[in-house]
Each structure stands twice: as C-alpha cells, then as structure tokens.
Amino acid sequence: MKFILNTNELVSALSVTTHALSPRTTMPILEGVLLDASEEGLRITCSDGAMTISSLVEASIEEEGRIVMPGRLFVDVVRKLPSAEMMFSAGQNMIATIKCAGSRTTIAGKPADLFPSLPEISAESKVELPQPLLRDMIQQTSFAVSADESRKILTGCLLEIADGEVRMVALDGFRLAVRMAPISPDINKMSAVIPSKLLQELSKIVSGGEEDMVTMTFGASQLLAEIGNTKVYATLLEGEYIKYRQIIPTTWKTAVKILDRGQLALCVERASLMAKESKTNLITLTITDSLMTITSNSEMGDVYEEIQVETEGDDLKIAFNVKYVTDVIRAIEDDEFILHFNSGVSPSVIVPVEGSGYTYMVLPVRLNA
Amino acid sequence: MKFILNTNELVSALSVTTHALSPRTTMPILEGVLLDASEEGLRITCSDGAMTISSLVEASIEEEGRIVMPGRLFVDVVRKLPSAEMMFSAGQNMIATIKCAGSRTTIAGKPADLFPSLPEISAESKVELPQPLLRDMIQQTSFAVSADESRKILTGCLLEIADGEVRMVALDGFRLAVRMAPISPDINKMSAVIPSKLLQELSKIVSGGEEDMVTMTFGASQLLAEIGNTKVYATLLEGEYIKYRQIIPTTWKTAVKILDRGQLALCVERASLMAKESKTNLITLTITDSLMTITSNSEMGDVYEEIQVETEGDDLKIAFNVKYVTDVIRAIEDDEFILHFNSGVSPSVIVPVEGSGYTYMVLPVRLNA
Numbered sequence: 001m002k003f004i005l006n007t008n009e010l011v012s013a014l015s016v017t018t019h020a021l022s023p024r025t026t027m028p029i030l031e032g033v034l035l036d037a038s039e040e041g042l043r044i045t046c047s048d049g050a051m052t053i054s055s056l057v058e059a060s061i062e063e064e065g066r067i068v069m070p071g072r073l074f075v076d077v078v079r080k081l082p083s084a085e086m087m088f089s090a091g092q093n094m095i096a097t098i099k100c101a102g103s104r105t106t107i108a109g110k111p112a113d114l115f116p117s118l119p120e121i122s123a124e125s126k127v128e129l130p131q132p133l134l135r136d137m138i139q140q141t142s143f144a145v146s147a148d149e150s151r152k153i154l155t156g157c158l159l160e161i162a163d164g165e166v167r168m169v170a171l172d173g174f175r176l177a178v179r180m181a182p183i184s185p186d187i188n189k190m191s192a193v194i195p196s197k198l199l200q201e202l203s204k205i206v207s208g209g210e211e212d213m214v215t216m217t218f219g220a221s222q223l224l225a226e227i228g229n230t231k232v233y234a235t236l237l238e239g240e241y242i243k244y245r246q247i248i249p250t251t252w253k254t255a256v257k258i259l260d261r262g263q264l265a266l267c268v269e270r271a272s273l274m275a276k277e278s279k280t281n282l283i284t285l286t287i288t289d290s291l292m293t294i295t296s297n298s299e300m301g302d303v304y305e306e307i308q309v310e311t312e313g314d315d316l317k318i319a320f321n322v323k324y325v326t327d328v329i330r331a332i333e334d335d336e337f338i339l340h341f342n343s344g345v346s347p348s349v350i351v352p353v354e355g356s357g358y359t360y361m362v363l364p365v366r367l368n369a
Numbered sequence: 370m371k372f373i374l375n376t377n378e379l380v381s382a383l384s385v386t387t388h389a390l391s392p393r394t395t396m397p398i399l400e401g402v403l404l405d406a407s408e409e410g411l412r413i414t415c416s417d418g419a420m421t422i423s424s425l426v427e428a429s430i431e432e433e434g435r436i437v438m439p440g441r442l443f444v445d446v447v448r449k450l451p452s453a454e455m456m457f458s459a460g461q462n463m464i465a466t467i468k469c470a471g472s473r474t475t476i477a478g479k480p481a482d483l484f485p486s487l488p489e490i491s492a493e494s495k496v497e498l499p500q501p502l503l504r505d506m507i508q509q510t511s512f513a514v515s516a517d518e519s520r521k522i523l524t525g526c527l528l529e530i531a532d533g534e535v536r537m538v539a540l541d542g543f544r545l546a547v548r549m550a551p552i553s554p555d556i557n558k559m560s561a562v563i564p565s566k567l568l569q570e571l572s573k574i575v576s577g578g579e580e581d582m583v584t585m586t587f588g589a590s591q592l593l594a595e596i597g598n599t600k601v602y603a604t605l606l607e608g609e610y611i612k613y614r615q616i617i618p619t620t621w622k623t624a625v626k627i628l629d630r631g632q633l634a635l636c637v638e639r640a641s642l643m644a645k646e647s648k649t650n651l652i653t654l655t656i657t658d659s660l661m662t663i664t665s666n667s668e669m670g671d672v673y674e675e676i677q678v679e680t681e682g683d684d685l686k687i688a689f690n691v692k693y694v695t696d697v698i699r700a701i702e703d704d705e706f707i708l709h710f711n712s713g714v715s716p717s718v719i720v721p722v723e724g725s726g727y728t729y730m731v732l733p734v735r736l737n738a
Contacts, residue, residue, distance in 0.1 A: 070669060073642065073643075073646065073669055073670075076642045077639060077642055077643075077672075080635060080638050080639045080642065081639070082635065095670070096670075102636075102674060102675040102676060103636065103639060103672070103673070103674050104672070104673040104674075105639065105643070105670065105671070105672045105673070106670040106671050106672075107669055107670035108668075108669055108670050266449060266451065267471075267472065269449050270446060270449045270450070270472060270474065273442065273445045273446055273449065274442075274446075274474070277442065299477075300439060300442055300476055300477055301464070301465075301474065301475040301476035301477050302474070302475050303446075303472070303473070303474045304472070304473040304474070305471060305472050305473075306471040307471065
C-alpha cells in the first residue's frame with residue numbers, strides 16, 4: 001500500500017479517532033490504528049471494543065492496502081513530523097515506511113485482518129441534531145449518571161424522542177438532569193440509553209457550529225453517530241430506563257430566583273472547601289425573605305456566605321451534598337435561574353427563568369435539627 | 370491579632386511562600402502557614418524543614434500577633450475570595466475569622482511558637498546577581514545534577530566565584546553543564562553547593578527583569594536568597610565538589626556547527642520516540658562532511674533523520690543516551706552552536722559559537738560496531 005497526504009490532515013484525523021484507542025487491552029490488536037487506503041481515500045479506525053471511531057481523510061492513494069500500526073508510537077511519530085507532505089508505504093512484510101522532508105521512519109505493523117470489522121447497523125430509527133445542541137445536552141446531563149456498575153442502565157443517558165421533543169436524561173438516585181429541545185414532529189418516537197463514556201468522547205468530537213449536524217442511527221443494540229467524515233459506533237445499554245417524569249415535583253412552596261450565577265458559584269465553592277474537610281460534605285442554604293445564606297462547617301472551622309435573591313413563598317432551611325450543587329451551577333447556562341422547594345426534606349427542582357429546556361432535581365440531606 | 374489587606378496581595382505572597390509548604394511531613398506544624406502581623410507589616414512564612422520562604426506584605430495592622438493557619442485550606446479559601454479588602458482577626462483561642470464582602474470564614478489555627486524560627490546566618494560571603502541571570506544559570510545547569518542520593522554532593526549545583534567570573538556547575542558522572550558570566554572582580558572568591566530542589570523553586574520565584582537583583586548571603590552551612598520582599602533560606606550541601614575543570618577536554622578533531630536548533634530539536638525528538646521503545650535509549654549521530662544523520666532503532670522499527678551542518682575535521686560516528694542530548698538542546702539559548710568531538714568513545718563538548726558562557730560535556734555510549 002502507498003499513499004501521500006499532508007501530515008496536518010493525518011494528525012487531525014488521528015486526534016479524533018484516537019479517542020477510541022485502547023491504552024491497554026486484552027486484545028493487543030486494539031492498541032493499533034487501522035489504516036485502510038482504498039479508492040474512497042484513507043480510512044483511519046480505532047476501537048476499544050465498546051466504541052469504534054472511524055474517519056475518512058482525503059489522500060492521494062497510489063496503491064490500495066490495509067495495515068494496523070502500533071497506535072501510540074505511530075501517533076507520536078506523526079505528530080512530531082513537520083507540517084508537510086508525507087509518503088506512507090508498506091509491503092507484504094507489514095513494515096511501513098514514513099517519509100517526510102529529511103525524515104524517514106520505519107515501523108513494524110500488523111496485518112489488518114486481525115482488526116475487528118466495523119459493526120453493521122440495521123437502522124431502526126434515525127435522528128439529526130445540530131452539533132452544539134448535542135454538545136450542550138451531553139454537558140448538561142451526563143455528569144448526573146450513576147457510577148454504580150450494578151445498575152448498568154443508570155450509567156448511561158436516556159435519549160428520548162416523542163411529541164416533537166428530544167430529551168436527554170441522566171439520574172443516579174440522588175439527582176436527575178433533563179435537557180429538552182424541540183424537534184421536528186415528523187421524527188418517529190424512539191428511546192435509547194447511550195453509555196456516558198461514549199457521550200463524553202462524542203462531546204469532544206462535535207465541535208461544529210449551528211449548521212453542522214450529527215446524524216445518529218439507532219439499531220437494535222447499536223448506535224452510529226456520523227459527524228462529517230467521522231463515524232462513531234457504540235453498543236447501547238440494554239434494559240428499561242426508570243420512568244422519570246412522574247418523580248419530578250410540579251408544585252412548590254418556595255421559589256428562589258438566583259440573580260447572579262457567577263457570585264453563587266464562588267460562594268458555593270468557598271463553602272465547598274470547608275464542607276470537604278468534613279465527612280458529610282454538606283452545605284446548608286437558609287432562605288429568609290430576599291437573603292440566602294450558604295453555610296458549611298467541619299472540625300477545621302466554618303464558612304458563612306450571603307447573597308441577595310428574589311423569593312416567593314415560605315422561608316426555608318435545606319442541606320445538600322455540595323457536589324450536587326456545584327455540578328448544576330456549572331451545567332446551567334443562564335445567569336439567572338430559579339430554585340423550587342417544598343420543604344427541607346423534599347426534592348428541590350432547578351429550572352431556567354423561562355422555558356422548559358432544562359430541569360435538575362436533587363434530593364436534600366435531612367438535617368438533625 | 371487583626372489586619373486588613375487586599376486579597377490579591379495575600380494571594381500573590383502565598384503563591385511565592387507556598388513553594389516551601391510541606392504537603393505531608395513528620396512535623397505537622399510545617400503543613401501550616403505562619404502569619405506574623407507586626408509593625409513591619411504582615412510576614413508570611415512556609416517551611417518544609419530544608420527550605421524556608423518568608424515574604425513581607427504591606428497590610429494595615431490593627432493588632433499585632435502571630436498564628437499558624439492550616440496551609441492548604443487557608444490558601445484555598447483565600448484564593449476563592451473576591452478581589453477586595455479582607456479583614457483577618459484571631460483571638461487567644463487561635464480561631465481566625467476572615468471577612469471579605471458577604472463572606473465570613475472561621476478557621477482553627479495553631480499557636481505560632483510551635484513553628485520553627487527563621488535561621489540566623491552569619492554572613493561569610495555575599496553576592497548580588499540579576500534575576501534573569503540566576504534564572505538562566507539554574508535552567509541551563511540544574512537538569513544535569515545527579516539523582517543518586519548516595520553521592521549527595523552531586524545532587525546540588527556548585528556556585529563558584531573567582532577571577533571576576535561567576536559559575537554554576539552540575540554534573541552526574543555522565544555529563545556536565547557549566548554556565549558562566551562575568552562579575553565584578555571586587556567580589557570575594559567563594560564556592561558553595563546549593564541543593565537543586567532549592568534552585569528549581571528559586572527559578573520559579575526570580576521572575577524579575579534585568580534591573581531586579583537577587584542577593585545571596587552564604588553562611589557556613591546556610592544560604593539566604595533575598596528577592597524583593599521575599600527571603601529564601603536553605604541548607605547548603607556539605608562536602609568537596611569534584612574538580613571539574615580538568616575533565617573538560619580543550620582540543621578536538623571534529624567541530625560540527627549546528628545551524629538551526631529548532632530543526633535539530635525536532636529530529637532528535639523523533640529519533641527519541643523510537644529510542645525509547647528500546648531499552649538502550651540510544652541515538653547515533655553520523656557526520657559525513659556537511660551532512661549529519663541522526664538514527665535510532667528498536668524492535669518496533671527505526672528512524673533516520675538528516676540535517677545540514679558545517680563540519681571541520683574528521684568524519685565521525687557517535688552514540689548518546691538520547692536524554693542527554695534533548696536536555697542540552699532545551700537548555701542552550703542560541704540557534705547556532707558547536708559540537709566538539711575527539712572520537713566515538715571520548716567526551717563531546719557543546720559550546721556556543723561565540724564566547725564561553727556555556728559548556729556542556731557528555732560521555733558517549735560505546736557502539737558495538
């Protein structure tokens with residue numbers, strides 16, 4: 001096989017596909033990068049067994065062929081080459097030669113037939129989303145998935161399409177995050193649970209603007225996400241997702257409008273420093289009219305913070321695991337948003353001031369008052 | 370005790386002194402930051418036992434006093450405060466209160482008399498150097514110190530003043546780096562071996578320009594470096610340093626002028642990737658007239674690089690541990706420099722094209738030809 005392309009092209013394709021490169025694995029071939037030179041161009045594929053990423057790059061193909069290069073070494077060598085044309089060639093012996101400017105590197109590859117082939121997906125449903133929307137959906141929900149492998153289904157995010165809405169949902173038993181957006185009502189109803197690791201990697205790849213789309217094709221147990229010339233394959237999580245809609249409270253006794261997310265973030269961060277010194281990791285919010293105080297304490301001392309808010313309804317004292325609060329402050333986009341409470345022991349709901357694009361529900365920790 | 374200052378002032382002083390903060394230590398008091406409010410201002414001191422850094426900050430002192438604050442927590446809390454005036458107060462019970470904007474933090478401190486007092490140094494000699502010079506001297510030599518704790522003296526850098534020259538020297542038995550600069554001949558002859566860990570920290574602190582000086586005072590076993598309002602104390606290494614001057618060869622059979630440091634750096638980096646795959650970690654330089662090739666190999670393959678040089682003298686083939694080559698390429702400042710060789714088995718010397726400001730000597734690895 002033999003092809004010529006600019007090192008920059010190869011580096012940028014590798015930087016995408018290597019998100020699926022296995023650092024160490026029980027299948028040594030997966031430590032490699034599959035190069036497939038054919039008339040469609042140069043296809044570069046990495047797989048960690050659960051997720052496969054494959055990118056097509058334009059290259060001048062002088063001789064078709066396939067080879068698996070040792071992943072880490074190949075990527076490091078290519079990254080250090082000057083930005084120039086490089087020629088890659090390999091013979092029957094699977095010894096590859098890379099020539100670029102005054103540099104010549106030979107690296108022993110492996111036959112490509114050892115590398116698993118790309119999954120075939122029989123499309124059951126298909127959805128197209130703008131890349132920034134998918135990125136936001138992932139960033140606003142995936143932090144709330146469960147880390148508990150014994151309830152595997154909750155380690156993924158539910159993607160749900162129904163009634164002209166697309167929703168992404170994550171929950172771990174203590175909190176729940178839902179991001180919603182309108183979608184064409186022509187798209188068929190569907191739902192699938194996507195592993196959060198895949199979503200994390202996907203959110204790094206979908207860097208495009210509003211006009212750039214991701215096409216997601218769902219098979220019975222597989223997902224194919226297409227982003228430009230890149231295809232991402234992954235296995236979906238199997239099982240029934242929790243019926244989450246019925247657990248979100250829809251009425252409240254106290255509504256607190258936060259006026260400055262940045263200020264709240266800093267107050268909570270400071271309270272978090274002291275909370276982390278104790279084993280409970282708690283912060284307490286106390287709402288008295290338009291004053292909200294945020295307090296925490298440990299053997300080392302205590303922190304008291306106050307901020308001005310707009311309150312409707314009853315005064316309230318409520319405590320949370322500080323991580324569940326910092327996570328949502330980071331995820332929410334708006335400067336102003338609303339906290340809904342029913343009592344110090346009932347779930348709280350955090351929503352934007354307008355619209356229903358985002359909902360975060362979190363259980364409080366009962367205070368020994 | 371009670372003082373008022375801007376959080377920015379405190380944060381920047383802490384960022385200097387905490388270079389000496391012990392993360393964990395057999396002396397728990399050293400996990401703390403000593404605050405000493407007196408008529409001279411607020412003095413902030415951290416120590417890891419071997420090195421002590423003390424900075425004086427302007428503050429409005431309302432009540433004098435001393436306290437040791439738990440280091441990590443205190444620093445984290447102060448860093449998260451808004452950029453504004455803060456008030457620090459503490460009573461007999463050693464409970465400190467920090468108030469800033471709407472934030473109030475209390476932290477339990479410890480009595481200051483547990484904290485070791487600053488060393489007293491009976492000055493035997495004193496030298497003043499511009500900060501950028503000291504920084505360069507450290508960066509160009511300290512990488513070559515020995516990591517072998519059984520020859521303690523070689524884990525430090527020799528600072529030597531004689532005949533109107535100041536020199537910093539490091540060597541580890543395989544290579545040697547000397548940085549030299551002219552100095553006023555009025556300064557007395559002296560020499561001392563400074564622990565490289567101290568020099569590494571010092572090089573982060575001496576961030577000033579040409580007019581900013583470091584004053585170094587040497588006692589029998591102690592060093593005090595003064596940088597603006599900051600004092601750095603450290604214990605010198607004891608023992609006789611190796612007589613290094615006599616081991617640097619002064620004649621050569623081959624001189625190779627490197628014309629482009631950046632290009633050489635990239636070639637060596639690529640060769641280094643393959644060298645690291647083998648246990649020997651070797652790169653080979655082959656000089657044939659004005660062509661220098663850099664090669665390396667391992668079970669995974671090989672790398673061949675060529676660059677144009679200007680050569681005087683014999684052709685030559687010589688091999689080095691690649692780390693000893695990458696280190697000096699990073700340390701040398703000039704785009705052009707000269708490699709001096711006598712044979713494939715004798716020490717090589719790397720020097721600037723002009724002047725004698727820097728000398729690097731490295732032993733080759735004998736090739737099984």
